């Protein structure tokens with residue numbers, strides 16, 4: 001339950017909440033189970049993002065060494081159309097798919113530029129160095 005009417009957006013749902021409000025115990029238990037699935041999805045999403053950025057870094061090296069610019073608008077137009085279509089098929093608001101695309105492609109281009117500035121060395125992106 002909300003602690004006060006003004007902070008209804010923030011309810012920490014945990015065992016303390018369940019103990020204090022036994023009438024919502026079923027909802028708390030269900031939310032807990034759903035959170036496990038959310039955590040699994042987040043783990044998969046982070047692993048996929050890691051693979052995507054490792055892959056785009058390889059593209060960045062090839063582009064830098066070949067003298068190609070970081071951005072390819074024709075490829076991006078294809079990605080926009082494709083992700084819009086597959087989002088609708090998947091039951092996802094295409095605006096969310098576009099926000100995702102914009103985020104990953106913008107970050108990939110920044111990294112392409114950093115690699116190019118480093119003369120094609122992807123080591124410049126090594127966050128663990």
Ligand SMILES: O=C(O)C(=O)C[C@]1(C(=O)O)C=C[C@@H](O)C=C1
Nearest residue numbers: 056059070071072075104105108
């Ligand atoms: O496919 C490329 O040319 C890339 O550099 C990869 C990528 C992407 O992140 O998907 C990034 C920048 C380009 O403008 C288009 C696509």
